[in-house]
Amino acid sequence: MSQDRNKQTLRIGICGLGTVGGGTYHLLNSKKTEITRRVGMDLDIVHVATRHPAPELAKSGIRVSTNVFDVANDPEVDILVELIGGYEPALELVLLAIANGKNVVTANKALIAVHGNTIFEAARKKGVVVSYESAVAGGIPIIKALREGLAANSIQWLAGIINGTSNYILTEMGENNRDFPDVLKEAQQLGYAEADPTFDVEGIDAAHKLAILASNAFGIALQFERVFTEGISHITTGDIAYAEELGYRIKHLGITRVTELGIELRVHPTLVSEQALIANVNGVMNAVVVKGDSAGSTLYYGAGAGAEATASSVVADIIDIARAGRDETQGASIPPLAFTALRNDLKILDITEIESEYYLRISARDRVGVFAKISQVLTHYGINIEAVIQKEPHGSDLEKGIVPIVLLTSRINEAAMDVAIAALEALEEVDGQIMRIRVEQFDGENG
């Protein structure tokens, strides 16, 4: 690492001047005096790489490249800030910067979730720091909370609303009784959702972030490919209304938990008690609840995206590196995944191995004894019914003689629930597929 303890300037190279890159550039410039007052040294942008350099940049005195690798090879850059996104050339860029002894700050959740193990190993060997606070939950300092603030805790579980787009859509569906496609279209028009919304609404973006959170919570290698992922496109306004009637909200959560069997790692729509603080996190906002054995439940809330909020965390990472002021022989003092030695004795559980309570919505034929038959099947598989809603049929359901039956079940293994649902769907009284949404009680805490 090229930073010198006696040097009063830390030299920054920014790769990418898109939304977050532009925000970071602006933040470092506009807050120069205040940051120096905090850090006791100057943070200077000395090199910027962007495909389309604005004419003003040339006048700034900052070196400007169109090739990001020029920044990684610049001997006068102490910290390379990777904000180009995607896997390539971001991976090659970050590895080159590390090889050249530079610290790296990145907001690239996909890169860290998928290639983090490789990157952190390279950084460890070279004794440099790779920071990524901005990759998860934008402006919320959740990585810092997990790695440092809660370092005295064994983390038991965490659960987060870590994708603003899907939270915005679910909030709008619930508050204004609007269908998913309708709200999605609006979110795209507002710029909250991409033209291809798959990453957000199918939970892939949340899965990237959850993989990173889980590694920091439990000290395990990044295992994005093991995250169970279910999106929100099949959720109906009816489900949201039934959930509300039962005292719940539907949130798209990333959940990870350590159990005796291994580690749960899953992103899916979830019923959460309306009393829980996280159930009241609305719109594009993010929040993460962390359950530690000493601190209990703590919750972290804020903007999960946006140029300014994300840049806030990018610059906080830069300030951390500046304040640590470490020399080349020292290496990172805070391990990239919270622990100096990762555990490999904890396997990631398959979704069939988890336990949960369930919300089931069953389209049943409106006949005498149908409810008795359904409850008989559930009882057969050891599943208790904790709550029921059965309403008069209406609309096309009425014509077809279909009545919706909504159930909350007791806690049961998911594999057992799969079998029970198959048995229910095989009943001639049941029409089509059963809607299944997992329910989380968060140990009764006000998380």
Place this chain on the structure above:
Amino acid sequence: MSQDRNKQTLRIGICGLGTVGGGTYHLLNSKKTEITRRVGMDLDIVHVATRHPAPELAKSGIRVSTNVFDVANDPEVDILVELIGGYEPALELVLLAIANGKNVVTANKALIAVHGNTIFEAARKKGVVVSYESAVAGGIPIIKALREGLAANSIQWLAGIINGTSNYILTEMGENNRDFPDVLKEAQQLGYAEADPTFDVEGIDAAHKLAILASNAFGIALQFERVFTEGISHITTGDIAYAEELGYRIKHLGITRVTELGIELRVHPTLVSEQALIANVNGVMNAVVVKGDSAGSTLYYGAGAGAEATASSVVADIIDIARAGRDETQGASIPPLAFTALRNDLKILDITEIESEYYLRISARDRVGVFAKISQVLTHYGINIEAVIQKEPHGSDLEKGIVPIVLLTSRINEAAMDVAIAALEALEEVDGQIMRIRVEQFDGENG
């Protein structure tokens, strides 16, 4: 600072084995393996001072003293953990530890709020670290969030529920329609409130914590003596019910905000929109909302007290010091109050200089034209009425011919409101004192 970079053990001395001290002792022992896995070195308790040593302690191999100064003078102690509380001998103890080149971790909010400036100056000169995460909001890493996670932000304001006892009392009063004295008595029986509850219910404890938060938010010297403090003992269940009817909850908040005039620094009951996340923080739980110019509003929630939650933050501070692994010449990398140079150009405003919206409850004589007269007085002082509740009188009010009128006003300077209230109280239609509670809108954000 006596800590050696090559040494694989950090030696800890704990002063005080009360609730938090006992919790810290237990946590460091029970989590020894996991902490070593996080830090890469051993954290060993080598010396404990307690007035009443338990017989087991002697068998532990740890040096045991009844005099806390023995720990400060022990050359084999790297970090002194001050958990005796109070001003003296805590101040003398901490200053001696610093003079002897030891790092200090303390949970003592009163000590930091009142003597922090002296302590931090001594630590700066000696190049040691004094950490106090556990002094504010127990297990919530709020000091870390302010000093590090949000370091790229100019903080605009923060507001917190930072005393669990008063939040528990207000929650109980609201949820179960019970009067203050009744709930206080129960809180004392449950151990949530002290025999002398003044510190908690009059806001002194919250004022200690708010002074610390404000210094970290704005980079100003600690000025506990300048905090405006108003307790909750005058709040009635009627006020809570009226507030609810208007869409608000009453919370005992610490609020600090930088304005063009200076810094607001105040603890008082506050009406907060029921939509705000902080309005839904109930029971003994704490939460702090921080508004930064880049990150926007972020909120931090968790247990604000208790042996385990507080010990979680004490040990996190110890781990931070261990991970930093600094040598004697380096000194603190993270300034104790977030900035390397404090500002002295920001004066703390008197409560009469703030601006706020207000809740007013007026006991008016049930006569024709009384409301017109009240609104005439308010209009005269430039105060608009934003909402009104006027109910039929009942009980003793009915006999006396008194009707309660509840108003929400527009934003106005507090000095002007003082004059307006005096004018209202001078009306012969107004009976007794007017109840005034400040209202915060938090800029319309979902904080």
